[in-house]
Amino acid sequence: MSAFYALLLTVAFLVLIIGLTKKIIQYSRVPAPLKIPVTPAPLTKGGVAVRLAKEAILFAALFRSNKWTWLFGWMFHMSLFIVLINHLRFFIKDVPLPLVLLQNVGEYAAFTMFIGLAGLLIRRIFVARVKYISSPSDYLWLILLMVIALTGIVMRFVSHTDIIAVKEFSLGLLRLNWQTLPTDFPLMVHLLLVAVLMILLPFSKLLHIPGLFFAPTRNQVDNPREERHIAPWAAELDAEKNKVQPK
Amino acid sequence: MADFETPKFREYPAVPLIKQDEMAGGGPFVSRAEFDTDLGYPGELPEDWKEKTLEKMGDLLGRYRSLQVFMDSCIKCGACTDKCHYFIGTNDPKNMPVARQDLMRKVYRRYFTFAGKYFPKLVGAVDLTEDVLDEWYNYYHQCSECRRCSVFCPMGIDTAEVTMAAREILANVGKAQKYSNQIIQKVYKIGNNLGLPGKALKGILEDLEEEMEDECGVPVKFNMDEVGCDALLMTPSADFFAEPHIDGLIGYGKVLHELGITWTVSSKASEAANFGLFIGSYDNIQKVSMRIREAAIELKVKRIIFGECGHAWRVAYSFLNTLAGPFDFLDQNYPIPQHILEVTYGALEDGKLRMNKAENDHLTMTFHDSCNVARASRMGDTPGGQFDIPRAVIQASCNNYVDMDADTIKDATFCCGGGGGLLTDDLMELRVKGALPRMEALKEVTEESGVTNIAAICAICKSQFTKTLPYYGFEMDAIMSVHQLVSEAIVMKGSEQEKELDGVEEDEDAKSED
Numbered sequence: 079m080s081a082f083y084a085l086l087l088t089v090a091f092l093v094l095i096i097g098l099t100k101k102i103i104q105y106s107r108v109p110a111p112l113k114i115p116v117t118p119a120p121l122t123k124g125g126v127a128v129r130l131a132k133e134a135i136l137f138a139a140l141f142r143s144n145k146w147t148w149l150f151g152w153m154f155h156m157s158l159f160i161v162l163i164n165h166l167r168f169f170i171k172d173v174p175l176p177l178v179l180l181q182n183v184g185e186y187a188a189f190t191m192f193i194g195l196a197g198l199l200i201r202r203i204f205v206a207r208v209k210y211i212s213s214p215s216d217y218l219w220l221i222l223l224m225v226i227a228l229t230g231i232v233m234r235f236v237s238h239t240d241i242i243a244v245k246e247f248s249l250g251l252l253r254l255n256w257q258t259l260p261t262d263f264p265l266m267v268h269l270l271l272v273a274v275l276m277i278l279l280p281f282s283k284l285l286h287i288p289g290l291f292f293a294p295t296r297n298q299v300d301n302p303r304e305e306r307h308i309a310p311w312a313a314e315l316d317a318e319k320n321k322v323q324p325k
Numbered sequence: 326m327a328d329f330e331t332p333k334f335r336e337y338p339a340v341p342l343i344k345q346d347e348m349a350g351g352g353p354f355v356s357r358a359e360f361d362t363d364l365g366y367p368g369e370l371p372e373d374w375k376e377k378t379l380e381k382m383g384d385l386l387g388r389y390r391s392l393q394v395f396m397d398s399c400i401k402c403g404a405c406t407d408k409c410h411y412f413i414g415t416n417d418p419k420n421m422p423v424a425r426q427d428l429m430r431k432v433y434r435r436y437f438t439f440a441g442k443y444f445p446k447l448v449g450a451v452d453l454t455e456d457v458l459d460e461w462y463n464y465y466h467q468c469s470e471c472r473r474c475s476v477f478c479p480m481g482i483d484t485a486e487v488t489m490a491a492r493e494i495l496a497n498v499g500k501a502q503k504y505s506n507q508i509i510q511k512v513y514k515i516g517n518n519l520g521l522p523g524k525a526l527k528g529i530l531e532d533l534e535e536e537m538e539d540e541c542g543v544p545v546k547f548n549m550d551e552v553g554c555d556a557l558l559m560t561p562s563a564d565f566f567a568e569p570h571i572d573g574l575i576g577y578g579k580v581l582h583e584l585g586i587t588w589t590v591s592s593k594a595s596e597a598a599n600f601g602l603f604i605g606s607y608d609n610i611q612k613v614s615m616r617i618r619e620a621a622i623e624l625k626v627k628r629i630i631f632g633e634c635g636h637a638w639r640v641a642y643s644f645l646n647t648l649a650g651p652f653d654f655l656d657q658n659y660p661i662p663q664h665i666l667e668v669t670y671g672a673l674e675d676g677k678l679r680m681n682k683a684e685n686d687h688l689t690m691t692f693h694d695s696c697n698v699a700r701a702s703r704m705g706d707t708p709g710g711q712f713d714i715p716r717a718v719i720q721a722s723c724n725n726y727v728d729m730d731a732d733t734i735k736d737a738t739f740c741c742g743g744g745g746g747l748l749t750d751d752l753m754e755l756r757v758k759g760a761l762p763r764m765e766a767l768k769e770v771t772e773e774s775g776v777t778n779i780a781a782i783c784a785i786c787k788s789q790f791t792k793t794l795p796y797y798g799f800e801m802d803a804i805m806s807v808h809q810l811v812s813e814a815i816v817m818k819g820s821e822q823e824k825e826l827d828g829v830e831e832d833e834d835a836k837s838e839d
Contacts, residue, residue: 101397110390111607113643116475116483116700118708118736133479143404143477151402151479201403206343208403210418211427213449215440216401281439282448286480289398293481294391300703302643303660306650311388312607322615324622324654 080247083269084256090273097280102288110294111309119300126299130291147201154194154223160187161230168241168248185234192227195220215282222271229268239265329754331796332414332761334768340407347417352463353751356501360510364609369499375453379436381497382429382490386437388607391486396433398480399423405474405484410739411467414758419464422474422484428461429491462500465491467755469745470603471696476736488745489605496604504749505600512613516595517562523549523592529565530590533575541820545582547574548589550624556581556588557621559597559641559662560632561784569806570787573633576808579815580669581630583678588630591620597637598784603746610640611648618649627656630663633806635695635783636744638664642702664704666782669811670714673721679816681826685723690810691776692719692728693763693790694738695783709735715782715807722810727774733766741781743789756789757796764797771799780805 120126132138137155141148164184167173199220202208233239240260250257259265278284291297308316358368371377386393405422407413412420419425427449434441434450441450451457470485495501511520521529530547537545548554558581564574581588594616601609621629629652631641641662646652652661660667672678692715704710712735720726733739742759770776781787781804790804816822 105390105394108387108390108393111388112647114391114483114486114701116472116481116736117703117711119703121708133481137479139477139481140402140404140479143408143479147402147404198402205403207340207406207418207421208401210343211401211403211406211421211423213401214446215448218447278440283398283400286398286400289394290480292390292394293398293483294394295475295483295486296481300708302646303662306646308647309388312647322619322622324625 079261079266080259081256083259083266084247084251086273087251087269088254090276094276094279098288101280101285105288105292109309109311110298111312113298113300113302113307114294115298115300116295117300119298121300123299126297129296133296134290146197150194150197150201152194153190154198157187157191157194158223160184161191161227168245169252171249188227188231188234192224192231195224195227199224219282219284222275226268226271226275229264229271232264233262233268237262237264329757332758334765334797338413338762338765341413341416343418343421344416345418348411348415348420348463348467348755349417350463351459352466352502353747353749354503355462356496356503356506358499360503360506361496361499361501363510363513364496364501364506364604364606366496366501366506367499371498374455374458374498377498378453378458378494381494382433383437385490385493386433389486389490391483392490395426395480395482395486396430396437399426399430399482400480402479404477404479405482408474408477409468409484410471410473410742410762411469411755411759414742414761415467415755417467419460420467422478422482425464425468426482426484426487428457428464429487432457458495458498458500461491462495465495466502466747466752469696469740469743469747469759471740471744472700473696473737473740476700485745489602491605492603492746493605496606501604502746504751505604505746508598509600509604509609509613512596512598512600512616516591516593516616518596518598518600519562519566521562521565521595523595526565526590526592526595533571533578537575537578541579541817541822543582543817543820545578545817546587547578548587549595550592551587551589552623553625554587554589555626556586556628556630557594557617557624557626558588558590558630558632558665559594559617559637560590561598561634561637562596563784563788564632565595567788567791569791569802569804569809570633570784572809572812573806574808576806576810576812576815577630577632577665579812579817580665580672580678580808583815583817584668584672586628586668589624589626591616591624593623594620597631597634597641599637599640600746602636602640610644614640614645614648617645618652621652622654628659628663629655629661630665630668632665633782633784633808635697635785637784638782639697639701665808666714666718667704669718669808670705673718678721679818679823680721680811680814681816681822682722682724682814684813685810686725688723688778688810689725689727689774689776690719690723690805691726691767691770691779692716692734692807693741693779693781693786694734695781695786696738696740696744698782699736699738712736715780719780719807719810722814727770727776729766729770733762739763739766741783741786741789742793744783744785748785748788753792757793760789760793760797764793764799767799768797778803778805780807780810782807
């Protein structure tokens with residue numbers, strides 16, 4: 079069983095990294111032939127960085143759009159972020175002080191993560207407009223993340239897992255030196271679903287993670303009059319145009 | 326008036342319930358082959374339409390980062406679902422931006438993603454059939470490409486990009502829209518959207534000059550094809566033709582005269598509009614744009630100034646440098662291109678224009694931000710200048726000004742309901758219903774603040790409101806051009822208005838009365 083999980087998680091991690099990298103390469107290679115920032119837009123690259131940061135960290139557009147979706151969505155994402163940082167302890171032999179300190183607050187992030195996800199699920203089921211646009215996969219993602227959060231909560235607060243052994247296992251994964259994994263049921267479910275999540279991420283709507291930063295509507299500088307913007311494939315058409323010049 | 330009901334004003338504009346298939350149907354008139362072929366499209370459904378559709382879709386996915394990213398990054402959060410004026414006005418769920426995108430996304434997933442290839446039901450992927458194409462045709466012609474949804478999307482997804490791609494794909498399999506394609510063909514053949522030949526245009530402009538001379542006693546010039554002027558004026562052809570557009574043109578003429586800027590229109594490029602944008606065709610946007618470059622070179626001008634037109638300003642401001650630049654042969658001391666409002670605003674700031682606001686005292690104005698100006702362009706040097714400059718010019722021209730509800734103006738402005746190539750009579754039901762949110766906001770300020778008129782800076786908005794205002798109980802001439810207000814208020818040097826105002830004329834009047 080330990081070997082199966084070790085293999086699964088290693089493969090899942092590779093799929094995640096390779097899949098995501100391929101997508102990011104694709105997004106950066108496809109040209110954006112025209113200037114299409116949604117205005118008012120920043121006039122400088124620094125301004126664009128601020129605009130994107132506000133979207134990535136504060137979900138600014140969503141806040142403007144719908145307060146409930148923002149509340150649950152932001153709660154879930156920020157909690158997940160804290161939870162992920164908290165999990166770094168499983169991959170660092172001597173846990174640094176900031177991580178130790180974070181744990182006191184961090185372990186409750188799993189609850190807010192669960193509440194956020196539950197709010198999103200309820201909204202998806204009961205708001206007719208959102209229900210209309212939902213596919214089975216949209217519900218399944220929420221449920222999958224909820225089960226991951228729930229099994230984490232169970233391991234921490236209800237039926238404790240031998241985390242020393244888990245840490246041995248996870249450190250072993252990094253060194254390709256596979257260790258024995260405790261066979262608690264919640265842990266089995268937790269890790270299985272995490273592996274599923276990592277494998278499916280590059281093939282799913284979770285591509286919104288890189289996608290957010292690649293949207294030309296948000297990442298372009300508003301300077302079309304000052305700087306001429308030209309995409310490679312459009313340069314071909316451009317050659318034709320250069321025949322029209324003042325004499 | 327028509328075989329549909331005008332939506333009622335809602336007492337509390339809550340999010341409407343969805344009504345399935347409320348706007349199902351065949352969409353606007355399909356183009357005729359003769360219009361298509363001139364634009365580089367086949368004009369009929371080819372036998373291998375399915376392969377052609379997917380091939381074109383793959384092509385566009387490889388050309389437009391926007392399309393590729395937007396197909397992947399939607400999380401179905403529902404933020405956009407209540408933001409589209411066509412959804413608010415029709416309640417058809419396929420007019421929710423995400424659902425409109427999904428019409429294409431479902432096909433994208435089926436043929437271009439692993440998940441959709443092997444688990445179509447799970448991720449809502451569908452096979453491409455002719456019915457799917459027909460549904461695309463119908464609903465991608467119920468989007469005015471106004472970008473309001475993109476403002477609210479956490480991923481920045483712009484449905485306009487998807488709509489444009491869909492229309493380009495459809496045109497490549499013989500399902501182009503008649504209205505847009507016929508207009509582009511007219512631009513190529515005659516020079517403008519209205520099909521107004523050079524001779525007729527010349528006649529109109531000469532009449533205007535005479536009228537100005539009679540009315541103001543000042544020789545305001547309206548040149549056509551005059552070589553060596555300071556500026557080429559690019560303006561929508563509606564400005565040569567119809568109320569309230571032409572009153573705006575008169576306003577530009579007076580401002581430019583007062584500033585001593587000589588200008589001309591070009592008979593060859595007598596149209597600022599660029600419907601290539603609406604059909605999502607890079608080739609056609611560029612071809613239409615090139616006329617401007619050619620005209621500027623032929624007429625040996627130093628500047629290019631654009632009149633009041635929403636999408637034309639988007640193409641001009643955002644794309645012209647890319648599509649028809651570099652404009653190194655023009656005077657680099659001026660923005661290239663420049664909006665007439667930038668000219669007027671700058672002159673007002675410098676105290677170069679004398680305005681008699683009292684001329685407009687019988688009006689209480691509000692301003693409709695046109696979508697393409699608001700969300701796809703800028704004026705002036707600072708972000709948001711596209712909101713402040715028109716308001717500043719209006720307020721310099723009249724004493725009574727009130728803004729509409731904050732959720733319906735500036736970058737949250739609602740489309741007039743007729744943009745994006747939908748300003749055609751065969752889409753009247755959609756246009757009237759799509760105007761609902763704007764009409765509601767207008768109603769509110771008429772009742773609460775006594776607003777009498779609404780100004781706009783877009784030929785499409787002006788035409789659309791002229792048609793739709795009466796459906797909602799307003800007068801059709803409540804819509805005005807911003808430069809119409811300028812035209813009323815401006816006091817040109819040596820004009821009758823100046824004499825009247827400064828009392829020179831009064832003395833003579835007094836004598837004759839004696």
